[in-house]
Structures are given as structure tokens and as C-alpha cells.
Amino acid sequence: MLTGPLPDSFGQFRGANLQIFLSRNSLSGAIPKSLAQADFARIDLDRNQLVGDPSPLFNNRSKSLNNIILSRNLFNFDLTGVVFPSGLWILDFSHNMIYGSIPTQIVELPNLQQFNVSYNRLCGEIPQGGNMQKLDSSSYMHNRCLCGLPLSPKC
Numbered sequence: 001m002l003t004g005p006l007p008d009s010f011g012q013f014r015g016a017n018l019q020i021f022l023s024r025n026s027l028s029g030a031i032p033k034s035l036a037q038a039d040f041a042r043i044d045l046d047r048n049q050l051v052g053d054p055s056p057l058f059n060n061r062s063k064s065l066n067n068i069i070l071s072r073n074l075f076n077f078d079l080t081g082v083v084f085p086s087g088l089w090i091l092d093f094s095h096n097m098i099y100g101s102i103p104t105q106i107v108e109l110p111n112l113q114q115f116n117v118s119y120n121r122l123c124g125e126i127p128q129g130g131n132m133q134k135l136d137s138s139s140y141m142h143n144r145c146l147c148g149l150p151l152s153p154k155c
Contacts, residue, residue: 001026005032011038027049046070066089066111067090080100090114100123107132112131128148
């Protein structure tokens with residue numbers, strides 16, 4: 001089991017199809033800003049004790065990033081202004097302390113197959129359209145005040 005912070009040196013990784021799998025550890029602290037310099041295809045950091053705002057890793061900067069799994073951490077940031085990579089297939093932010101609303105840009109992701117923001121502090125209307133129609137209520141449950149389908153017909 002790995003403990004402590006993620007090393008800054010991880011941002012020096014270069015190459016195509018980079019993947020980082022460090023789930024189910026005891027990693028702590030914020031994600032180093034240097035990691036935003038690497039072009040990851042997949043980021044899986046779930047079930048750690050990471051904090052802060054991970055959005056610089058994926059905020060519309062990477063065309064190859066298709067899989068982001070950051071569930072079961074202590075991330076605390078405003079999701080409202082995040083812009084996701086166009087090739088995103090999987091996004092799991094469940095079980096964190098994320099607040100704000102779900103960006104409407106999420107409906108424009110043609111390959112999105114899995115999306116989970118349950119157990120956070122999100123509010124506002126769930127964006128409708130695109131692949132969002134395929135998701136059930138379990139993707140959104142236990143948030144502060146999310147509304148709209150599939151949770152409730154109206155806000």
C-alpha cells in the first residue's frame with residue numbers, strides 16, 4: 001500500500017496512452033500541479049485520501065483522456081466551470097465533497113458511457129440530452145439538491 005503525497009515527478013511522464021492506476025492506497029494531499037503536464041489517457045486514483053481540486057488534470061486540456069476515476073477521496077471543488085475532454089468515456093467523481101452544478105457541456109460528450117457524481121454536494125438541474133438519457137438515478141443520488149430527470153420530473 002502506498003502512502004503520502006503523489007510525487008511531482010509523475011508530471012514528467014511522456015508518451016502516448018499514459019495511464020495512472022493508483023487506486024486503493026492511502027495517498028494523501030493535493031494532486032501536484034505538475035501532473036497536468038502529462039497527457040494521460042486514463043487516471044484512476046479512487047479510494048485514497050486525496051484533497052483539493054483535481055480539475056487541472058482534465059479541464060479540456062487533453063484529447064486522449066477518456067477515463068477519469070476519482071471516487072472515494074476528499075476532493076472539494078466547484079464542478080460548475082469544469083470543461084471535460086471531448087473523448088471522455090468514463091467519469092466517476094462519486095463519494096467526494098464536490099459542489100456546484102453539473103456543467104451543461106457534459107451532454108456534448110459523444111462517447112460518455114458511465115457518469116457517477118453520487119454522494120457529493122451538487123445542486124441544480126441535471127443536464128438533459130446526449131448520453132445523459134442512458135443514466136439512471138444511481139448516478140446522481142445523495143447530493144445536496146440535484147433535481148430533474150432521472151431523479152425527479154421537475155426542479
